[in-house]
Amino acid sequence: MKRSVGRRLIGAAAVGLLLAAVVAWAATDTIVLGSAISQTGKYAREGKFYVDAYTMTVDAVNKQGGVKVGGKTYKLELKLYDDQSDPNLSVRLFTQLVTSDKVNFLLGPYTSGITIPASSVAEKYQIPMVQGGGASEKIFDRGYKYIFGTLPRAEFYFLSATQAAVNLKPPIKTAALLYSNEAFDRSVAEGSRQLLKEYRIEKVYDEQYQPATQDFTSILAVIKSKNPDLILVAGHAENSLNFIRQSQAADVNPKMWVFTVGPPTADFRQALGKAAEHAYGVTPWLPDMDIGGEVFASAREFSKQFKARFGYEADYHVASGAADVLVYKFAIEKANSLEPTKVRDAIASLDVETLYGRVKFEPNGQIALGQVLIQIQQGKLVPVYVAGKFAAKPIYPMPKWSQRK
């Protein structure tokens, strides 16, 4: 008897094991996301942000039940190569991912310079590529159908600022627009002109300057004579710094001023000291925002997990990369198919809330996302206008220089 019980147990165990194996086999259905990203070379620093972001998001999706397609559950899997920061190698590796590794979908590399050629591979083989590392319009103005990007475009840099400006009390009526004559800042200015028109803010000054400009006194003399409520400045951190300091010396007092670059960086605020106070800046994402969705309930939660696992603070590159993986989860479930063309259409019509903000793409494939408007208040960055509403009370109008302590 004893022996037969033993045998039965063994038999049951065997059946159990077999069942488990069958289940496991079923569960090993995977969706492979492939990418070549810089892990060595000059973009290694930012490349690591994306590798870590992809890894963490894939693990989180799998932990929370994977991706469901047609009643079946799939796990996500990553297939990553190192492009050594070389655009030519990147193209070769992406071709290899598509033709011989036969990955299901593509995630992007880092920087526009590499994304531009790499995205041509995706387009050629009609495999979607969702990327979070390239914002240049050159990626999106070629009429490609399979390339999607989650970094906001230059034209929208001042979207949140303009929206906030007209909703302040008293609302902003006039604006000055000053931008460096580099391609990116010219795009920012082009978009800003449209925005000012759309939100009926009168533009009283519109000039470009050379990025190497140190002395803004003459520019400031003219701006001062126009007395605008709002000043928008697109340029380098050094330009923003000079502009603010010389405004103080020239006693230029707008109600609000916003800079594309500078306010979010620590050395900028340190160099300016108290003069930086009340300046507005923009950033696509901040780690302590209360936005979130499925998989990651909030940006704050995401940042905490990220820091615990990788030992450094997540920035907007990381959040953008995480959003790319989530796009696939949501789009595949929406399409209920692994067919590249169907998933592509699902991505194009996607509209979801994530830790990174609302993910919804423009017809050209770039995300329709504004920047978060931040203000320096007592030396700290305070997100004041996030996703179409005020998140904190802005200090407005800015106190005049003569009234500041």
Next chain:
Amino acid sequence: MLILQVLINGILLGGLYGIMALGMSLIWGVMNIVNLAHGALIMLGAYITFWAFTLLGWDPFLSLPVTVALLFVYGYLLQRFVLNLIVRAQLFITLLITFGIEVVMINLARILWSSDLRQVTPAYAGSNFSVGGLTVPYVRLWVFVTTIVLSVLFLLLMERTRLGRAIRATSQELRAARLTGIPVARIYAVTFGLGAALAGAAGTLWGMLFPITPTMGGALTLKSFVVAVLGGLGTMMGPIVGGLVLGLAESFSSTYVGPTYPNAISFGLLVLILIFRPTGVLGRREGG
């Protein structure tokens, strides 16, 4: 009103350009070295001021003599032990070695101070006064006054002292100077020291108005070069006049032509001067 404001802005900026170029013009005129490390010397002066301000809490105007003295010693040693090796070499070699010095200095600055933007911000940095609708920043005014004082001191040194006469003699006729017993090697070192000291002073003043970075020097070398040529080599007042011309040209072109034009106008001016008055605004005629 705007035109007066622009005029004031141009003059105040021009003074700073003048003192920037004074040292370069001196070294160029006396030793026939176009010192490509001039901007790096200005950068060094700015960082010394930055350190004095942040670590010791010294006001930049107080630390100015210290910066000048340190840069003099640095310049003296640099000439004595490095540049002296090539003092008779062709122009190309001197360009190469001063360029090399610049590269070394920039990278040392990166290690010492990192590439972060730095700024010297005394409490009065942003203060100003208004006269009849015109705004004059105090710091720029004091920077201008300091420039004038330093230039006058420098002029007195060159015109009224034995040392100044020796420097001018060396510059004008090397062989005769040597025959009269002027220690030419030491005069060269002192000259380079003086040039570096003036660059250091310019650095202190620059750092009160603009951000300090390890790479700030390149553009300043170029600007000093333009100013030195505009004003005329071999004249003591030349760089000051050249600085004012450049400051006003930039200020007016930025206001009335557009903020992207100052460089085009400045270099256009340089070309015109080289065509019509090759020796500069105040320069002597060749062989005069």
